[in-house]
Amino acid sequence: MIRKKETGITLIALVVTIIVLIILATVSINMVVGENGLIKKAEQARDAYEESSKREAEGLNIMLEEMMKETGKGPNGLPLVDTLGGGNSNVVLESTVDAEDVYGNKIVVPRGFFVRTELGTKVNDGIVIEDKQGNQFVWVPCTEGQYKKHEYHTKTTNDANGQVVTDDGNGNWKTFYYRNWSDWKEEGGNAESVKENGGFYVARYEAGVPDNASFSVNNESNKETMTYYTSSSTNGNKSKNVTTENGTKLKPVSKQGMQAWNYISQEHAVEVSKNMYSGAESSYDVTSQLIDGIAWDRTVEWIASEKGKENIVTDSKEYGNYNNNSTQLTEDVLYAQHVWSTKNDNNKTTAWVIANKYKKGQPKLGAETLTDTEGSTKYNSADYTNGQSYNTSTHALSKRIELATGSVSNFMLKNIYDMAGNMYEWTTETGHHSTTEKDATTGTQYAVLLGGGFSCYSTNYPVSCRNGYGTTTHTSVDVGFRVVLYIN
Secondary structure, eight states: OHHHHHHHHHHHHHHHHHHHHHHHHHHHHHHHHSTTSHHHHHHHHHHHHHHHHHHHHHHHHHHHHHHHHHHTBOTTSSBBGGGGBOTTSOOOOSSOEEEEOTTOOEEEEOTTEEEOGGGOOOGGGOOEEEETTOOEEEEEEOOTTTOSOOOOSSOOSOGGGOEEEEEOSSOEEEEESOOTTSSOEESOOOHHHHHHHSEEEEESSOOBOOTTSTTOTTSTTTTTTOBOOOSOSTTOOOOSOOSEETTEEOOOBOOTTOOBOOSOOHHHHHHHHHHTTOGGGGGGSEEEEEOOHHHHHHHHHHHHTSTTOGGGGTOOGGGSBOTTOOOBOOSOEEEEEEEEEEEOTTOOEEEEEOBSBOEEEOOBOSOEEEOHHHHHHHSOGGGBOTTOOSSSSOOOEEEEEEEOTTOOGGGEETTEEOSSBSSEEEEEEEEEOOSSOSSOOSSOEEEEEESOOTTSOTTTSOTTOEEEEEETTOOOTTEEOOEEEEEO
8 A cells, every 4th residue: 555655656756747847948948949949049140140250351442442432543553433523524554554353453554545443343243344446345354274165075976966955063064066076176266365464345235337338227327217238239228248448448347326237257257357457546455356265165164153143154135135035125115126037029938038127116026927018017028128028928927037237235244245146256266067077177157156146045145155157258148246355
């Protein structure tokens, strides 16, 4: 009896003890992980500390930036980029200056240019320089080791194999009719300048037609009619595939809202790019040339290194004028509305029906497939070149829009416009197609096109796509070019 009593008391005590422990544990857990618990308070203290540290760092950075602006010197003692700007005053430098931003990143501003400081003064944001004619270029930081062509991890052994996708862990870079181990060679570039100066300049815009060219819509004789001149001789229009007129060398421009210089061969793009800063313009302390494939790849890698922009090498649709980008523009821009047809009046298949007028307005980008009847109603055949009407026989029609340079702000990355879409762009990389030889040295000469055009899909021809299908004499409505500058 006594043992049973003791056992009963022990069990009751055990139950009470367990309940007390549970209560204590609940209280302890609540104190640790509850809404006002130790962990929550620790997290709040950590967040408050981080926020305070961030504000303190931001305040310190602002103070340091203000101090640097007062002294005009960057953290390494070089002139601050902010001091080399004239805004809209067009005050150009009388000598080439080694400068830096507030983070100590170097930039070389050549004689004859000034920094558009209102567009940015941080190297990683894309610093814009401008010459006294209004041409603009963006500084691309580049070390000696970064100045190299993108290395493709997936090889294709035949130029005629079509598209190849290469995944190197940094995005899907693409090639099209381009054998990576063939004789493709760079005929341009300047590794020595990059090594010495730590970068180069890429044109902010696709090459535009200069006002003094007879085929420019800004030429005094064309302003009223806004005539679209092509390289075709059948419709009486002047050619865009020329390098001189009336004994004067034609020089491309890098300005916003200009008629893109298309219908130009790679050979002529090479020549006019050199013209841009030659002769009397040599005082600028730069050498201009058609962009080389190495400079293009470095620029793309620099853009894609920005957080949130990595996908540009796989699909550049939101960054460029492609036929699968149906953006409705909200501002008036200069544009040409072409038609891609499966058959024109001369019974030619898959032919461009080229616009013969530029327009000002708010077009909807992208392809728009129409029946013959819809085309006849929606488009005025008088707006298209002679002999290429679209409404007298049954064939599929697809509207495509060519834009003036720098028309859409969303198509700008690092302050550079339209590297993706609008115009395929020639480069200085050339070679010969051969399906049997590793290093072909004879046969048709081809040149690499980059960036894709308004006639193609962004997934097939993103900004990374290296297209080896065009001969050096090829011209087309969707093929243009871009200039690059190297510091002398």
